Amino acid sequence: MTRPLTAGAGPEESPEESSGQSPEKSAGQSTAGSPEEIPEEIRTVERLRGLREQVTTQMGGPEAVSALHAAGRRTAREHIAGLVDPGSFLEIGTFATFVDKVTAPDPGPYGGGIVGGHATLDGRPVTVAVDDGSVAAPARRSTGKAARLYQMALQQHRPYIEIAHGDAVPDLAARPGKTGTQSARTFGAEPAFPYLLERQRAIPVVSMVLGDTSGASSFSAGLCDLLIQLEGTRLSLARSGADGKAAADGETAADGKTAADGKTAASGEVDAVVASPDEAYALARRFLSYLPSYAGGPLPVTDAPDAESYDDQIARLVPARRSRAYDMKAVIRRICDEGSFLELKPSYARNIITGLGRLAGIPVGVLANAPMRMAGGLTPECCLKAVSFVCLCDGFGIPLLVLQDTPGFLVSAQAERDRAIVRVMTLLQAMSLITVPTVSVVIRKAFGLAFVILDGNRAVDLSLAWPGAEIGFMDPPVAANVLFEPQIKQLPEQERAAFLAAKAAELGVGFEPYGVAANLTIDEIVEPGATRSVVASYLRTSLAERPPRTAPSPLASWPRWY
Amino acid sequence: MSHATKPARPTLREHIERLADPGSYTPAQHFSEGMDQVSEADGGEALIDGRPVTVGLSGHLFVRARNRRHPYVAISSGTGGLARGGRRNLVVLDTVWGMSGGPMLAEMAGRRRDVPVVSAIVHHSFGDSSFFTGLSDYVVQLTGACLALTGPRVLAIGTSEQVTMEELGGTDVHRRNGQADTIAETLDQVYAAIRRFLSFLPSCAGAPLPVTGPGPETGPGPETGPGPEPGARQLIGGLCDRGSFFELRRDFAPGVVTGLARLDGIPVGVLASDPAAGDGAWSADACLKATRLVCTCDAFGLPLVFLIDSPGPRDPAVSRAMMLAQAVQLAEVPKCWVITGRAHGAGLLVTGPARVATDLVIAWPGARAGYYDGESAPADAHHWAADGILSPAQTRAALAAHLRAVLGPSPVSHPGRILCTWPVGF
Numbered sequence: 001m002t003r004p005l006t007a008g009a010g011p012e013e014s015p016e017e018s019s020g021q022s023p024e025k026s027a028g029q030s031t032a033g034s035p036e037e038i039p040e041e042i043r044t045v046e047r048l049r050g051l052r053e054q055v056t057t058q059m060g061g062p063e064a065v066s067a068l069h070a071a072g073r074r075t076a077r078e079h080i081a082g083l084v085d086p087g088s089f090l091e092i093g094t095f096a097t098f099v100d101k102v103t104a105p106d107p108g109p110y111g112g113g114i115v116g117g118h119a120t121l122d123g124r125p126v127t128v129a130v131d132d133g134s135v136a137a138p139a140r141r142s143t144g145k146a147a148r149l150y151q152m153a154l155q156q157h158r159p160y161i162e163i164a165h166g167d168a169v170p171d172l173a174a175r176p177g178k179t180g181t182q183s184a185r186t187f188g189a190e191p192a193f194p195y196l197l198e199r200q201r202a203i204p205v206v207s208m209v210l211g212d213t214s215g216a217s218s219f220s221a222g223l224c225d226l227l228i229q230l231e232g233t234r235l236s237l238a239r240s241g242a243d244g245k246a247a248a249d250g251e252t253a254a255d256g257k258t259a260a261d262g263k264t265a266a267s268g269e270v271d272a273v274v275a276s277p278d279e280a281y282a283l284a285r286r287f288l289s290y291l292p293s294y295a296g297g298p299l300p301v302t303d304a305p306d307a308e309s310y311d312d313q314i315a316r317l318v319p320a321r322r323s324r325a326y327d328m329k330a331v332i333r334r335i336c337d338e339g340s341f342l343e344l345k346p347s348y349a350r351n352i353i354t355g356l357g358r359l360a361g362i363p364v365g366v367l368a369n370a371p372m373r374m375a376g377g378l379t380p381e382c383c384l385k386a387v388s389f390v391c392l393c394d395g396f397g398i399p400l401l402v403l404q405d406t407p408g409f410l411v412s413a414q415a416e417r418d419r420a421i422v423r424v425m426t427l428l429q430a431m432s433l434i435t436v437p438t439v440s441v442v443i444r445k446a447f448g449l450a451f452v453i454l455d456g457n458r459a460v461d462l463s464l465a466w467p468g469a470e471i472g473f474m475d476p477p478v479a480a481n482v483l484f485e486p487q488i489k490q491l492p493e494q495e496r497a498a499f500l501a502a503k504a505a506e507l508g509v510g511f512e513p514y515g516v517a518a519n520l521t522i523d524e525i526v527e528p529g530a531t532r533s534v535v536a537s538y539l540r541t542s543l544a545e546r547p548p549r550t551a552p553s554p555l556a557s558w559p560r561w562y
Numbered sequence: 563m564s565h566a567t568k569p570a571r572p573t574l575r576e577h578i579e580r581l582a583d584p585g586s587y588t589p590a591q592h593f594s595e596g597m598d599q600v601s602e603a604d605g606g607e608a609l610i611d612g613r614p615v616t617v618g619l620s621g622h623l624f625v626r627a628r629n630r631r632h633p634y635v636a637i638s639s640g641t642g643g644l645a646r647g648g649r650r651n652l653v654v655l656d657t658v659w660g661m662s663g664g665p666m667l668a669e670m671a672g673r674r675r676d677v678p679v680v681s682a683i684v685h686h687s688f689g690d691s692s693f694f695t696g697l698s699d700y701v702v703q704l705t706g707a708c709l710a711l712t713g714p715r716v717l718a719i720g721t722s723e724q725v726t727m728e729e730l731g732g733t734d735v736h737r738r739n740g741q742a743d744t745i746a747e748t749l750d751q752v753y754a755a756i757r758r759f760l761s762f763l764p765s766c767a768g769a770p771l772p773v774t775g776p777g778p779e780t781g782p783g784p785e786t787g788p789g790p791e792p793g794a795r796q797l798i799g800g801l802c803d804r805g806s807f808f809e810l811r812r813d814f815a816p817g818v819v820t821g822l823a824r825l826d827g828i829p830v831g832v833l834a835s836d837p838a839a840g841d842g843a844w845s846a847d848a849c850l851k852a853t854r855l856v857c858t859c860d861a862f863g864l865p866l867v868f869l870i871d872s873p874g875p876r877d878p879a880v881s882r883a884m885m886l887a888q889a890v891q892l893a894e895v896p897k898c899w900v901i902t903g904r905a906h907g908a909g910l911l912v913t914g915p916a917r918v919a920t921d922l923v924i925a926w927p928g929a930r931a932g933y934y935d936g937e938s939a940p941a942d943a944h945h946w947a948a949d950g951i952l953s954p955a956q957t958r959a960a961l962a963a964h965l966r967a968v969l970g971p972s973p974v975s976h977p978g979r980i981l982c983t984w985p986v987g988f
Contacts, residue, residue, distance in 0.1 A: 197884075197887055197888045197891040197892070198888075198891055198892065200980070215933060215934075216933075218880050219880075219884060221880050221881070221884075222879075222880040222881040222882075222883060222884025222885070223881075223884050223888070235880060236880065237880055237883055238934075239934070267879065269879060269880065269881045387985075409711060410721075411710075411711050411712040411716070411717055411720065411721065412717070412721065412723055413717075413723065413725045413729055413730050413735075415711070416710045416711070416730055416731050416735055416739075417735055417738075417739055418739070419739050419740070419741055419987070420710075420711050421692055421693070421695055421696040421709070421710075421711060421741055421987070422696045422741055422985075422987030422988065423696075423987075424693075424696065424711065425671070425693060425695075425696025425697050425986070425987055426696070426985040426986075426987055428667065428671045428693075428696075428697075429671045429672075429697065429985060429986065430985075431671075432668060432671035432672045433671075433672065433983065449693070449711075452667065459668070475720070478716070478719055478720040481719040481720075482715065482716055482719055485715075554674075554983035555983075557892065557980045557981075557983065557984070558983075558984060558985070559853075559881070559884070559885035559888055559889075559984075560881055560884075560885075561879070561881035561882065561885065562850070562853075562882070562885055562985055562988060
């Protein structure tokens with residue numbers, strides 16, 4: 001690329017031209033010579049076409065593109081083509097360039113290290129920004145371009161998607177507008193870095209890590225609503241190699257993410273690990289199908305499947321004996337519309353289940369205990385996972401369904417070292433700040449503080465229990481042991497077990513749902529088979545009459561992970 | 563101290579009388595706002611350094627403090643609901659709700675840092691006595707007192723795990739995991755720490771900042787020059803009013819030093835990367851530690867002073883670093899940055915872009931900035947350092963002048979509107 005192009009020379013473009021390529025022209029052809037007989041207005045259009053052709057096909061250069069392909073990776077444009085609805089891409093900032101190249105005689109490579117623009121996903125508008133992997137790292141990524149794209153998404157009230165697979169050096173020190181230098185003014189007065197820091201979940205943000213990612217490219221991973229990571233990729237603030245000597249530190253071993261040793265899944269920051277980019281695209285598409293296009297926007301309610309009929313099978317999924325484990329996900333799938341449940345963070349803190357689903361077509365967030373894992377007992381990690389999920393749902397107005405079957409918080413010296421008190425109280429804080437319609441159902445057992453918290457500390461809109469549920473301050477046998485310790489000590493050894501069992505049974509009577517329903521600690525006892533229809537009809541009416549939000553929910557500003 | 567040693571156990575009244583100004587304690591007498599019947603046993607109002615506070619047992623009078631718009635001090639001591647209400651309530655139907663101090667917890671969990679809340683762990687605290695600490699702005703724990711969700715006895719019965727009080731939730735546990743802001747060896751240290759913490763804060767968000775008279779001069783400013791790098795505490799000591807620095811969570815994530823201090827009499831939150839500990843790198847825990855300070859200061863209108871000397875990229879979890887960057891960005895109080903050495907990697911991240919008129923960025927001569935240390939440049943080459951390259955000796959005066967200017971002659975705390983609802987515990 002030898003012909004200089006000033007930054008301001010970008011002509012008006014029509015969507016058809018910008019999205020379509022010009023196959024009849026080969027790269028470089030149009031820039032070679034301009035015959036006298038061709039009128040000026042045609043020559044300017046031809047020049048644009050030629051340049052666009054060159055930019056879009058060659059990107060960072062043919063060798064760089066081949067190298068990407070040889071490594072089994074995709075170019076930014078290939079990622080976009082795979083993600084969005086065919087033919088829907090309207091590129092923005094095609095001729096943008098790096099901050100320090102704006103006034104250079106040779107401003108290339110164009111794009112500024114990012115390819116982005118507007119498109120649709122299942123017909124709904126989105127804005128995408130994708131790392132241009134054909135531009136050699138460490139390129140100074142023009143974060144101004146991502147900022148501009150995000151700003152457009154925000155103004156147009158549509159989701160913003162970043163695909164990260166690069167190591168860009170953030171230009172954090174740039175302070176646009178401060179000194180008024182030309183280079184600092186590249187992409188408007190928007191500061192380069194903080195474009196996502198103040199997002200407060202105003203629009204959904206999806207971050208896909210589809211290649212080794214560090215530097216500026218990694219930032220959106222810490223600020224998004226859905227973080228998808230491709231298996232085998234590395235995501236960190238710092239690049240590996242000479243500069244990234246910390247990659248081998250103990251700290252990183254605990255918190256960093258190196259897929260090769262399975263750390264990716266172990267970190268709860270990542271919502272889903274995928275095996276291919278195609279899987280990532282599909283997941284992003286599916287995730288966004290449950291969310292409104294912006295906070296406060298209408299929920300994407302689908303045609304309602306039958307939610308009226310009585311489910312005479314669901315009760316059989318739950319064994320009456322509370323020491324028996326069962327698959328809570330099977331219960332979730334029966335309560336939600338068929339095939340609608342999408343689990344998030346499936347391999348982190350598995351004793352609690354988080355995911356999105358639909359109930360009579362209405363998107364819902366499901367937060368459920370998993371009796372298959374440590375009997376459904378809650379660890380500090382479970383609290384992290386639950387808080388993060390509740391913030392997502394509340395931020396976007398998605399109603400919450402809580403399914404309880406837990407012996408409580410798992411207490412141990414390790415849990416205390418892991419800041420159990422702070423984690424548990426933060427979950428309580430989050431549940432107390434919920435503004436979306438929330439329904440809680442005690443499926444089998446719920447004890448002590450865990451019940452108080454999962455029931456939103458009486459902040460839930462509707463608190464239900466199945467008829468076989470036990471609700472109390474502590475698991476009855478343990479409670480009997482603790483409460484009657486002095487009496488037990490005075491008994492002969494052989495009489496203690498019977499005494500305990502009798503006391504536990506005595507306590508257990510008060511734990512029946514009729515006891516807690518009597519003083520409205522729960523609102524209603526519901527038949528298992530009617531759960532789906534009761535919750536569906538409650539949500540339908542609740543959402544229909546809900547006044548529009550006048551202020552953003554406090555949880556919308558909470559960090560995605562803390 | 564062995565776990566077998568029982569801490570002395572004063573009554574609540576004795577605690578309050580030793581904590582508060584002499585003769586200032588007025589026990590609660592009657593029914594209280596929105597609560598069950600209260601009695602003298604639950605606490606009451608007193609003065610600390612002439613300012614009113616409510617002191618209560620394990621959070622029981624929190625609502626009174628909030629309604630009166632002054633700080634609340636919870637003296638945590640007890641086995642929680644089981645002892646207080648559990649037995650009584652077992653046969654009544656209100657078991658769960660009553661046992662967990664439900665209504666009280668609801669008030670506390672929904673609190674938006676409108677009044678400062680302090681928890682003092684002066685004896686073993688389990689159950690609801692422990693819960694409140696997770697929702698407190700400041701936690702001081704007495705050596706020998708155990709703080710845990712559940713005590714060793716229930717643990718042994720419920721899970722067969724045999725641990726001592728000390729192992730389960732002693733001061734060694736919570737000094738390392740950051741759940742205690744201060745560890746005290748004696749009760750007098752507990753009381754002094756509470757008084758000290760509250761002395762930096764307004765009585766409630768929006769009240770006047772407790773600015774003292776013109777601050778006592780410090781020495782000639784932070785010492786720099788040849789020889790070993792000065793530690794963060796030396797730098798802070800040199801910049802702030804003499805002896806004013808009150809460190810928080812000292813043994814948790816030592817790579818960053820956090821605390822409250824005064825600058826020319828103005829209370830500020832101070833956050834400094836410590837080159838003497840882990841080279842000043844920002845770990846995931848350091849991000850948690852820093853975020854708590856930022857949230858507390860923003861909620862109560864205390865300006866923030868960051869001293870940055872942090873090496874090339876170290877790797878806290880991406881989300882934790884972004885959480886801190888978000889908190890700094892969303893904080894609405896005046897923010898000052900002093901780049902004392904290297905502003906690289908995550909250290910640079912938390913410096914954020916200062917862009918509001920109330921922000922100040924100072925770089926010391928020789929300071930370098932850049933995301934990767936191999937690619938950094940002298941700070942004066944960067945736009946954000948344009949506020950000034952100042953010598954260490956000039957820095958204190960510049961910070962004080964700036965804060966005086968943005969806060970005005972009679973500073974009122976201008977609390978932020980967003981971070982006050984963020985998690986209280988990190």
